Amino acid sequence: QSALTQPASVSGSPGQSITISCTGTTSDVGRYNLVSWYQLLPGKAPKLMIYEGSKRPSGVSNRFSGSKSGNRASLTISGLQADDEGDYHCCSYLSGGWLFGGGTKLTV
Amino acid sequence: EVQLLESGGNLVQPGGSLRLSCAASGFTFTSHAMTWVRQAPGKGLQWVSTIVESGDKAYYADSVKGRFTISRDNSRNTVYLQMNSLRVEDTALYYCAKATSGTCDQWGQGTLVTVSS
Numbered sequence: 001q002s003a004l005t006q007p008a009s010v011s012g013s014p015g016q017s018i019t020i021s022c023t024g025t026t027s028d029v030g031r032y033n034l035v036s037w038y039q040l041l042p043g044k045a046p047k048l049m050i051y052e053g054s055k056r057p058s059g060v061s062n063r064f065s066g067s068k069s070g071n072r073a074s075l076t077i078s079g080l081q082a083d084d085e086g087d088y089h090c091c092s093y094l095s096g097g098w099l100f101g102g103g104t105k106l107t108v
Numbered sequence: 109e110v111q112l113l114e115s116g117g118n119l120v121q122p123g124g125s126l127r128l129s130c131a132a133s134g135f136t137f138t139s140h141a142m143t144w145v146r147q148a149p150g151k152g153l154q155w156v157s158t159i160v161e162s163g164d165k166a167y168y169a170d171s172v173k174g175r176f177t178i179s180r181d182n183s184r185n186t187v188y189l190q191m192n193s194l195r196v197e198d199t200a201l202y203y204c205a206k207a208t209s210g211t212c213d214q215w216g217q218g219t220l221v222t223v224s225s
Contacts, residue, residue: 003152034210038153044217045112046153046203051211089153093210096167098143102152 004029004090004101011107017078020104022090023071030071034093037066037075040103041086049088050075080108110134110214112204117219120194128189128219130204135214138162141207142180142187146200147218154200158207159187172198194223 005023012018022029022037029035037050048057050066053073063078073092077084085108090101116128130142144156157178159166166178177190187204199222205212 003154006152032210036211038212038215040147040153045215046205047215048211048213051213052209057213091153091212097158097169098145098155098212100145100153100155 004092004099006088006090006101006104008102009105009107012077012080014080014082014108016080017076018080018106019077020075020088020090020106022073022075022101024073024092024099025071028071028092028094028099029068029073032093033068035066035068035073036091036093037064037073038089038091039086040089046089077106082108084108110206112206112214112216114202114204114216114219117202117221119222119224121225122194122196122223124194124223125190125192126194126221128191128202128204128221130187130189130216132185132187132204132206135206137185138182142178143205143207143212144178144187144189145203145205145212145215146198146221147203148197148200151200153203156202157189191221194221196223199223 038046053068054066089103143158159178175193180187201218203218204216206214
């Protein structure tokens with residue numbers, strides 16, 4: 001199964017909003033309401049930012065939001081801050097496993 | 109506080125073997141499936157394998173099926189990944205993650221596996 005499709009990079013200025021897309025198929029993103037988003041920073045454990053498409057774990061800023069329409073999921077970060085800079089990966093649950101996107105490098 | 113501590117990564121020659129370990133603490137280990145995910149240099153994350161709570165069922169990515177074996181010791185709160193017939197393309201940072209209702213919600217910092225002659 002092919003990886004989910006994400007843009008390689010996005011950028012924004014402090015205070016702005018950006019959206020990262022994650023495109024799959026009817027077999028993954030479109031089939032399950034189990035899309036999650038992770039923030040990867042060098043030397044740190046990946047951090048769950050959004051799960052089940054739009055839910056935020058405790059402790060994650062409400063500047064982060066997720067949505068899904070059909071085979072496409074999106075992560076929006078509003079009020080960009082310098083420490084939001086990093087790599088963001090989407091993920092869709094499949095029966096028995098997971099499928100990830102290629103990752104998007106966010107530059108603030 | 110949930111902690112997942114991976115170990116066992118190393119430099120190994122093609123065709124060689126390694127066993128990774130992930131020691132878990134801070135949650136009820138027997139209530140969660142456990143997963144290994146890897147990230148090759150410059151690439152995205154890739155799911156490798158998952159083992160259910162009881163340990164009696166496991167799932168594998170096609171790229172590692174027949175070569176890797178996941179297992180868990182619920183008495184030691186530890187999950188393992190036995191990797192045989194290693195290939196250059198298995199070079200990656202290997203993460204252990206706790207799974208909850210279809211989401212990998214907590215991750216370790218990873219252990220580095222390098223396959224090279």
